[in-house]
Amino acid sequence: MSVEERDPHSGYLTTGHEWNGIKELNTPVPRAVYFFLVVTALFAVGYWILMPTWPLGLTYTKGLLGIDQRAIVSESLKEAALDRAALVDRIASADDATIQGDPPLMAFVRHTGHTLFGDNCAACHGRNAQGGKGYPSLTTASWLWGGNPATIAETIRVGINSTHPDTRVSQMLAFGRDGMLPRDDVTKVVAYVRSLTAATDAPAEPIADGKEVFAANCVSCHGADGKGKTDVGGPDLTDQFWIYGGDLQSIFDTVWSGRQGHMPTWEARLSAIDRKILALYLVDLKEAGQ
Numbered sequence: 001m002s003v004e005e006r007d008p009h010s011g012y013l014t015t016g017h018e019w020n021g022i023k024e025l026n027t028p029v030p031r032a033v034y035f036f037l038v039v040t041a042l043f044a045v046g047y048w049i050l051m052p053t054w055p056l057g058l059t060y061t062k063g064l065l066g067i068d069q070r071a072i073v074s075e076s077l078k079e080a081a082l083d084r085a086a087l088v089d090r091i092a093s094a095d096d097a098t099i100q101g102d103p104p105l106m107a108f109v110r111h112t113g114h115t116l117f118g119d120n121c122a123a124c125h126g127r128n129a130q131g132g133k134g135y136p137s138l139t140t141a142s143w144l145w146g147g148n149p150a151t152i153a154e155t156i157r158v159g160i161n162s163t164h165p166d167t168r169v170s171q172m173l174a175f176g177r178d179g180m181l182p183r184d185d186v187t188k189v190v191a192y193v194r195s196l197t198a199a200t201d202a203p204a205e206p207i208a209d210g211k212e213v214f215a216a217n218c219v220s221c222h223g224a225d226g227k228g229k230t231d232v233g234g235p236d237l238t239d240q241f242w243i244y245g246g247d248l249q250s251i252f253d254t255v256w257s258g259r260q261g262h263m264p265t266w267e268a269r270l271s272a273i274d275r276k277i278l279a280l281y282l283v284d285l286k287e288a289g290q
Contacts, residue, residue, distance in 0.1 A: 010025060013026045050063050051063040052068070052069075084108075087105065088273055091105060091109070091273065091276065096280065100283075100284075106280075109277050112281075113277050113278050116270070116278045117282075125137070125138055129282070134261065136241070139286055141239075144170065145230050146230040147286060149280050152278075152279035153278070156275045157267045158265055159262075159263045161260060161263070164265035170233035170261065171258070171259070172259040172260065177256055177258065178258075181213065186252065186255050187206070188207075189218070190251045190252045191207050192206075192214050197237070197238060221233075243259075
């Protein structure tokens with residue numbers, strides 16, 4: 001078979017190869033392919049000349065434009081540090097209300113506070129700050145020691161039942177285990193406390209008796225109305241926010257065996273401005289959750 005055979009339909013020469021009556025055409029490469037190959041080659045040569053490109057042992061070709069990505073990144077980091085320093089200085093000097101009313105400052109607080117919370121607090125209080133059994137939610141209005149920024153910052157600084165000399169101290173006594181109340185009185189006061197937050201089918205008499213037990217043993221921390229006392233870290237027993245559970249069995253376990261939570265002091269790990277930012281962030285979370 002001659003390789004000079006020309007296909008009558010397309011006009012192209014054939015290669016001489018044939019499969020089952022189908023002949024292969026010797027189709028030329030499209031000119032567009034040559035064009036883009038040439039453009040690519042020219043671009044590559046230009047890039048090699050203008051930009052940092054080829055390694056030369058301990059150094060590299062710098063390029064005619066003198067572009068240095070490392071220097072650009074370093075300069076960007078310096079500018080970001082200066083911008084951050086300016087915002088940090090404003091937060092350090094301003095009062096809480098001023099910061100909360102300043103959208104750019106609060107945007108910085110939310111961004112930085114989210115990182116601080118994730119690095120230091122999420123392990124106990126959860127990624128979304130909603131807590132879990134034994135760890136309070138920080139997105140509600142129920143705060144043991146008070147929920148304003150200054151109080152929260154102080155709690156972060158000294159901790160609760162921590163090693164700090166000024167730590168906040170909070171402890172639920174073991175009224176049953178330590179024999180301060182007989183089991184019958186514990187059962188009655190549990191029925192009364194449960195009635196403060198949920199409908200109950202318990203008889204009225206045990207609840208009334210439980211109220212008397214409560215008045216004699218619990219008001220010093222939880223208040224006569226059961227709404228708690230922030231000066232001693234006594235939780236509100238009339239809301240729906242329970243650290244260890246609000247069902248009858250959980251309340252009984254708390255009254256019988258007592259509770260003593262622990263929050264470490266963060267004074268040595270977080271600076272004063274970090275604690276202030278974190279406190280403002282938590283208040284912002286609380287307000288968003290209400």
